[in-house]
Amino acid sequence: MTNNRYIIALTASILMCIGMYGQQKEPVTLEQLQSMAKENYPLLKQKQMYSDIATNKVKQLNSNFLPQASITGQATYQSEVTEFNFPIPGTVPFKQKPDQYAVGLELKENLFDYGAIKTQKQIEKESNDIQSNQIDADILKLKERINQLYGNIYLQQENKKIMFLRINELDAKRRKMKSSVDNGAALQSNFLVLESEYLSTQQKIEEINSNLIVWFKTLSLYTNKTLDTSYVLAETGKVKEIQSVIMRPEFKMFELQSSSLKLREKMINRNNLPKLYVFGRGYYGRPGYNFLNNDFRPYGMVGAGLNWNLTAYYTSGRDKKNLSINNDIVSNQKKIFEINLQSTMIQQQEEITKLEKMIVLDKKISDTKTAIRKASSSQLDNGIITSSDFIVDLNAENQAQFNLKLHEIQLMMAKENYNTTLGY
DSSP states (O other): OHHHHHHHHHHHHHHHHHHHSSSSOOOHHHHHHHHHHHHHHHHHHHHHHHHHHHHHHHHHHHHOOOOOOEEEEEEEOOSSSSSEEOOOOOOEEEOOOOOEEEEEEEEEEEEEOTTHHHHHHHHHHHHHHHHHHHHHHHHHHHHHHHHHHHHHHHHHHHHHHHHHHHHHHHHHHHHHHHHHHTTTSSSSHHHHHHHHHHHHHHHHHHHHHHHHHHHHHHHHHTSSSOOTTOBOOOOOOOOOOOOOSSHHHHHHHHHHHHHHHHHHHHHHHHSSOOOOEEOOOOEEEEEEEEEEEOSOOEEEEEEEEEEEEETHHHHHHHHHHHHHHHHHHHHHHHHHHHHHHHHHHHHHHHHHHHHHHHHHHHHHHHHHHHHOOOHHHHHHHSSSSSHHHHHHHHOOOOHHHHHHHHHHHHHHHHHHHHHHHHHH
């Protein structure tokens, strides 16, 4: 009696699971998950941050076109000063004041920068683009993680459907066998075999549910959207065609890195050129440029100047050599990336070809195993074979169905991963 109550409770639990499984929300596509994960990815927000920094640096460089202005001031007391006391009739003795003051404004404007500011602005822009492409490369890695989660969940949801069909089949068989045992037409062992498989299948469903909970929680973390086992994943991308053009952001990044190094070499050449400028200085104080006048008054000057830092030539050669070495490093990193990318693509292409061939055979095997199971089912009902014989054929059919679904999902994800590898 206790055993019967347990069976009734277990059956009710299964029916409840089936009911919950049927009350699924609107299907979620892989593209939706990728989009939500990308929007929620903190690194994506840094794109705008880097862009803001680059914009501010360009504005700062634009200010270099404006005159450089500075306010100066000083007050001094001299231990010795200039004084005159000529023994000439009519002359007045003169002595400079020992306390001297000057406060004023100095302006300086470079006449030529040889395109240095423009080049520096290009460097800042390309630095921002390099960081942006690096973020795009990291987002591709995020997309790969979402693809993996999607594939795991989708496979287990399909496996769960197979398990529900299996448990319904077993439930019908064990009920019929229980009736035969009660009527003395079958052995108790035949019923126990079916009962054992029924419970084992329920256990597998619970294991699938546990895995789905973990993977959906992980998806929720990436997407910042509450996702649970009531959601079903749509068969997105099953007929998606693989792409052929490589769009990886790393290639653009390598190109920008090389271009930036060449711009920095230009900056070295331009910074070594002579600087011609005009200036203006205005002060208020004493003694001023006419040291014979001790009165407080405004005074100033305007002029032009030349500045040529010859010592920069001592180090510019080594700086250019270092930039050239760095450029070689970038080229070498690009070659390494190309080799690894081509290696991955070859493996993925072969995987796609293999899965396409396996699916053709899987369909034939599944059809054959289903026909065998149907025959076994009829033989079990007529007492020709035992429950153990039927379970063997049922397991073979379920495994064939699972293999077919597994390879179909693997093919779908292999194409998706191949496109992701190309940069899509």
